[in-house]
Amino acid sequence: xxxxxxxxxxxxxxxxxxxxxxxxxxxxxxxxxxxxxxxxxxxxxxxxxxxxxxxxxxxxxxxxxxxxxxxxxxxxxxxxxxxxxxxxxxxxxxxxxxxxxxxxxxxxxxxxxxxxxxxxxxxxxxxxxxxxxxxxxxxxxxxxxxxxxxxxxxxxxxxxxxxxxxxxxxxxxxxxxxxxxxxxxxxxxxxxxxxxxxxxxxxxxxxxxxxxxxxxxxxxxxxxxxxxxxxxxxxxxxxxxxxxxxxxxxxxxxxxxxxxxxxxxxxxxxxxxxxxxxxxxxxxxxxxxxxxxxxxxxxxxxxxxxxxxxxxxxxxxxxxxxxxxxxxxxxxxxxxxxxxxxxxxxxxxxxxxxxxxxxxxxxxxxxxxxxxxxxxxxxxxxxxxxxxxxxxxxxxxxxxxxxxxxxxxxxxxxxxxxxxxxxxxxxxxxxxxxxxxxxxxxxxxxxxxxxxxxxxxxxxxxxxxxxxxxxxxxxxxxxxxxxxxxxxxxxxxxxxxxxxxxxxxxxxxxxxxxxxxxxxxxxxxxxxxxxxxxxxxxxxxxxxxxxxxxxxxxxxxxxxxxxxxxxxxxxxxxxxxxxxxxxxxxxxxxxxxx
Numbered sequence: 001x002x003x004x005x006x007x008x009x010x011x012x013x014x015x016x017x018x019x020x021x022x023x024x025x026x027x028x029x030x031x032x033x034x035x036x037x038x039x040x041x042x043x044x045x046x047x048x049x050x051x052x053x054x055x056x057x058x059x060x061x062x063x064x065x066x067x068x069x070x071x072x073x074x075x076x077x078x079x080x081x082x083x084x085x086x087x088x089x090x091x092x093x094x095x096x097x098x099x100x101x102x103x104x105x106x107x108x109x110x111x112x113x114x115x116x117x118x119x120x121x122x123x124x125x126x127x128x129x130x131x132x133x134x135x136x137x138x139x140x141x142x143x144x145x146x147x148x149x150x151x152x153x154x155x156x157x158x159x160x161x162x163x164x165x166x167x168x169x170x171x172x173x174x175x176x177x178x179x180x181x182x183x184x185x186x187x188x189x190x191x192x193x194x195x196x197x198x199x200x201x202x203x204x205x206x207x208x209x210x211x212x213x214x215x216x217x218x219x220x221x222x223x224x225x226x227x228x229x230x231x232x233x234x235x236x237x238x239x240x241x242x243x244x245x246x247x248x249x250x251x252x253x254x255x256x257x258x259x260x261x262x263x264x265x266x267x268x269x270x271x272x273x274x275x276x277x278x279x280x281x282x283x284x285x286x287x288x289x290x291x292x293x294x295x296x297x298x299x300x301x302x303x304x305x306x307x308x309x310x311x312x313x314x315x316x317x318x319x320x321x322x323x324x325x326x327x328x329x330x331x332x333x334x335x336x337x338x339x340x341x342x343x344x345x346x347x348x349x350x351x352x353x354x355x356x357x358x359x360x361x362x363x364x365x366x367x368x369x370x371x372x373x374x375x376x377x378x379x380x381x382x383x384x385x386x387x388x389x390x391x392x393x394x395x396x397x398x399x400x401x402x403x404x405x406x407x408x409x410x411x412x413x414x415x416x417x418x419x420x421x422x423x424x425x426x427x428x429x430x431x432x433x434x435x436x437x438x439x440x441x442x443x444x445x446x447x448x449x450x451x452x453x454x455x456x457x458x459x460x461x462x463x464x465x466x467x468x469x470x471x472x473x474x475x476x477x478x479x480x481x482x483x484x485x486x487x488x489x490x491x492x493x494x495x496x497x498x499x500x501x502x503x504x505x506x507x508x509x510x511x512x513x514x515x516x517x518x519x520x521x522x523x524x525x526x527x528x529x530x531x532x533x534x535x536x537x538x539x540x541x542x543x544x545x546x547x548x549x550x551x552x553x554x555x556x557x558x559x560x561x562x563x564x565x566x567x568x569x570x571x572x573x574x575x576x577x578x579x580x581x582x583x584x585x586x587x588x589x590x591x592x593x594x
Contacts, residue, residue: 008304010311011091011138018090026083026139033076034143037289038150040069045282052277077140084135091135098314099124102321107411109391111320114351119191120313120320122198126187137303144300148293151286158279168258168294175251176298179244180305186240193232200226208476248298255294323393331408333417337367337504337539339402341388346397348383357383358564361397365557368535370528370542372552374582375561381545382423384561385509388543390414401504420507421497423545427489429475432466435492439499453498456530458523459491494523498530502537506530508544524551549586558582 015023047062099121103112111117155162203209204222213219342365348358358380365371373381386392387399390411399406406414419439428435436453437444444450447470454460466472466482475481484492494511508527527542534540546552553572560568560575560582568575568582575582 006308006311008138008141008308011134011304011307014091014094015084015087015135015138018087018094022083022087026080026087026135027142029076029080029083030139031143031146032072033074033078033080034140034147035150036069036072036076037292038147038154038286040066040073041282041285041289042154043069044285045276045278047278048281049276049278077143080139081136084139088135095124095310095314099317102314102317107323107390108393109386110351110393114320117317117320118195119188120317122191122195123187124310124313124317126194134303134307137300137307140296141300141304144293144297147289148297151290151293154282154286158283162283164258168255171254172248172251172294172298173301175247176302177305179247180302182244182247183237183240184306184309186236190233190236193229197226197229197233200229251298252294325407327405327407329408329410331404333409333414333504334402334404335538337402337541340367340369340539341365341505341541342400342403344398344400346387346394346399348380348387348392349395356395356564358387358394361564361566363559363566363569365541365543367402367539367541369556370531370554371544371557371559372555373543373545373559373561374547374549374552374585376585379561380564381561382509383564385420385422385507385543385545388505389418389420389507417504418507419497419500419503419505421490421494421509421511422507423510425490425493427475429478429481430473431470432463432472432474432492433470435474436495437499439496443499449499450495454491454495456498456526457491457494458526459488459495462488462491502534502540504538504540506534506540506542508542510545510547524554528554549582553586 012023015026043062043065047059047066050059050062103121200222204213204219204226213222343361343363346358346361347356349356361384373384375381383392387394390406393407401409401414428438430438433447433450434444436450436459437446439453440449450470451460451463454463462484463469465488473481474484476483490511494508497506497508497511511523524544527544531540531542534542544552544555552558556571558568558570558572558575559566562581568578568580570578576586
């Protein structure tokens with residue numbers, strides 16, 4: 001019940017924030033439409049007594065009142081839909097905005113590695129679409145509460161025993177609450193197969209993967225997997241909905257027995273002369289309305305409980321996203337690096353796992369240096385990069401920026417001085433100029449800055465092939481959108497990373513994985529020149545990850561990772577003279593190019 005009440009007040013607050021006038025209008029119309037029901041029963045009973053006693057004039061006026069109340073009862077609640085539909089759209093927008101902020105506005109991305117976060121997000125995405133029904137329930141409960149109070153007063157006036165009739169609504173309410181809790185639990189239990197099925201559907205219908213799906217003839221395999229997961233989810237939900245329906249039916253049967261007893265009680269009093277025929281009509285109509293009120297109340301409370309659960313899930317996501325601060329966050333990044341970035345005995349383990357990805361990493365990245373990170377697949381290169389960007393926090397150890405613990409620097413402040421091109425870069429389906437300009441939003445509309453960044457990323461050739469240049473719409477989501485090759489998309493992503501002219505840390509994670517060796521070589525020569533410029537202006541560290549050893553040899557410092565540990569560090573010449581892992585890997589790759 002606490003979840004339901006909390007959901008009730010939070011929904012009302014959301015509607016009030018969205019539009020006060022519409023909230024008042026929807027409430028007034030819904031209350032008038034609902035309360036007119038018991039008033040209609042009262043006037044109908046009075047009209048019946050007037051007709052029987054021969055009071056024609058009074059009967060006519062009562063008849064007019066009955067007609068007016070009937071119109072109000074039948075129409076006002078429907079008119080309120082106009083207002084609460086708009087409020088629901090605004091409330092849904094607020095929930096979606098909160099989800100976006102929680103997902104992408106957080107300090108790090110550790111929560112996105114957790115299965116429980118993905119499950120909560122799946123249910124939230126589905127449940128947020130039910131806000132129209134939730135607001136209808138919200139305003140309906142306001143009116144229904146008053147209607148039930150009026151009904152109880154009228155019943156007590158006829159016979160105090162009839163006050164037990166509303167109490168008969170308790171079993172259906174309890175049964176309804178249990179049923180909704182069972183359904184909510186089933187949605188959580190089936191969130192994983194639902195999420196997998198939805199992912200398989202997106203995979204099967206995406207143009208990006210169409211070629212590979214056809215070459216490997218994966219249509220039937222994906223369809224079977226989708227059907228299996230969907231059936232897993234459906235079986236759990238069907239069982240829960242079946243059990244919930246049975247329990248709700250039991251509650252309604254218990255109320256039905258009380259309803260029959262109330263009618264028989266008043267009929268007996270009418271026979272003995274203690275009540276009038278109008279009282280009998282009043283009780284029959286009120287008892288029918290009580291039945292409807294209970295049925296509606298169960299449905300409305302179920303909707304409110306569902307929305308309360310949805311909002312509770314939203315709070316759970318907030319907790320998953322929240323980051324504890326073991327040290328004060330009270331330092332700003334330096335305007336210029338003087339000593340550099342140091343890692344002291346850093347360990348990192350991904351959430352929900354037990355195996356460390358990085359162990360005992362201690363490094364010193366000098367200010368102004370160009371640093372290359374190399375190693376075999378799974379060595380921990382990308383994880384190390386993301387730790388430096390503040391996307392993850394070390395499980396233990398410290399990262400120091402000019403001697404200041406990175407945890408003491410606000411994440412937003414640190415990221416103002418970062419720029420990055422990640423291995424899994426985003427293909428933003430926007431105008432070409434915007435795809436690059438997003439790297440520095442304040443200059444996104446500056447065509448000169450965008451073109452200059454593309455030049456430094458060796459991406460001018462991409463622009464030359466676009467029909468409308470920077471104004472070309474990219475992506476197949478649009479009818480006229482241009483689709484690019486993997487290498488072309490990567491060059492735009494590199495241009496985006498180079499939009500910021502004076503970062504303290506420039507990260508390039510496999511920046512040339514989709515490019516040919518010749519293009520990669522030219523690009524790294526360009527990076528070397530830019531690294532020298534950044535060294536002079538901000539003391540920035542240029543850090544790149546690559547599998548191709550022929551291009552990393554120009555770096556000032558090469559870090560070799562193996563199984564999450566730093567096994568070597570030095571310049572190319574120093575590492576070759578040692579004749580250890582780096583020299584072996586370099587020689588093996590050099591032989592492959594002969």
